[in-house]
Amino acid sequence: MARFKRFLRRRMELWLDKRNPRRSEVVLEQNRIFIFPSSAGLGFLVMLLGLLLLAINYQNNLIFALSFSLFSLFLVAILHTYANVSGIRLRAGVADPVFAGELAHFHLHVHAQQRPRHQLRFNFAGGRFQWLELSAPLDSGEVVLPWPAERRGKLVPGRLQLRSDFPLGIIRCWAMPALDWHCLVYPQPRLLRPLHSFASEGEGEHLNAHADGDEFSGFERYQPGEPPRRIFWKAYAKGQGLLSKRFEQNRADELVLHWDSLAGLAVEDRLSTLCAWALDCEQRGLYFALVLPGVSVEQGSGPVHLARVLRELALFEGGQS
Known part of the structure; x- marks a missing residue:
């Protein structure tokens, strides 16, 4: 069973890679968005089916009207949930280098277009999620997503997952874009031998x-990148600019x-x-x-x-x- 699940996961990844290749910036459009009833939505549909059977059995027009009204609400929720995600622009930000064994933090820039966005949830597969609200039509926001850096080298995180159940929670809309992210992971510093x-x-x-x-040999103009400990701060305090101590x-x-x-x-x-x-x-x-x-x-x-x-x-x- 576990082998079959891994096979399905690999097939899903290959299909997603073909459908949504890695890019530094993406706009969520119809071909990148998936929509399906949530667990609450499935319960809602079961309730509608029960109401419909009850209306048919008793030939009750009031129950018929209630069933069709609730089903219409379900259809309208699909449109609003899709509109809440459609058109969002996602751009991969920077990820500062870390040491192996630490958490890498990937910055995601989110731009709302045309309308406000509500209850957006971002995370990597299996990772902690972050919520974001964009209350204005052209609002922008930033989300920082953690990802474990287990080994040194160039770290490429898994696919980003964006999900929204807005407005009623009965429809789930999600996207899994592959942004062109990478983070440099340094070796874990371990002093196994003395310097x-x-x-x-x-x-x-x-x-x-x-x-x-x-041995001190004099002063020179400070060069960017030199250690701060070599700066002659007394001269700087007197308005003489940044001078750097020189040693033989x-x-x-x-x-x-x-x-x-x-x-x-x-x-x-x-x-x-x-x-x-x-x-x-x-x-x-x-x-x-x-x-x-x-x-x-x-x-x-x-x-x-x-x-x-x-x-x-x-x-x-x-x-x-």
């Missing part, structure tokens, strides 16, 4: 986390985070340790480089450099365990 200096000359030495061998680096600061220095560890353990080392270097304001099989990042420091290093670690595909 090790792998100098370009080939010699290595352990780096004392509490040592600070930098000693050998211990010239770090190369090298793949080969972690021999004996599995691929994911190496990447997790390199990630922890990079975060430690950035926290301490050290200049460092990264060397992976087929990939290298030159010496640098600051948030921009750290983001580049973490990106290479997240997307790394080669190596040996």
Whole structure:
């Protein structure tokens, strides 16, 4: 039975992929919207059937009128429920990078067109849902949807699910668009070995986390991306602009985070340790480089450099365990 359900799910996904391919922005039209009675609606139809049988059995015109009036209400509810979803514009927003094991948050921009929208429910399959109300005809809103980031790499979430039972709850209208979302997932930082200096000359030495061998050499204009700890704030307070302290680096600061220095560890353990080392270097304001099989990042420091290093670690595909 479980195998049959998985087969049906795969067939459904293939059909949806053909009908609604991935796009960065979609407008919900007739070919992307599904509509069906809700559980309350099915109960409502059963009640109508009972009323109709009762009216036929007793030839009661009042019950006939009540049955047809309620059925007309059911038909009108179909139109209003469909109109509440039809024409909504959905646009995939940004998803900030996260570390493996955390929750990624995908931003969804929703734009109402022509009419207000009520009781919109958004979620990924199996995930928590978020409600949204757009009270004006041209109103816009944003929904943030969580999705677990279990492994490093480029995370593509499942299909978005939009549902609405407005206005009576007896008709359910839903859509399952595939938005072109992705989130960069960094390796989970795990310090399996102490931070090790792998100098370009080939010699290595352990780096004392509490040592600070930098010697002050003067000031220079601040460059975007430099660590805030190097900013000379007193000069900034006097209106002299942003100045950055310059230090002469000693050998211990010239770090190369090298793949080969972690021999004996599995691929994911190496990447997790390199990630922890990079975060430690950035926290301490050290200049460092990264060397992976087929990939290298030159010496640098600051948030921009750290983001580049973490990106290479997240997307790394080669190596040996």
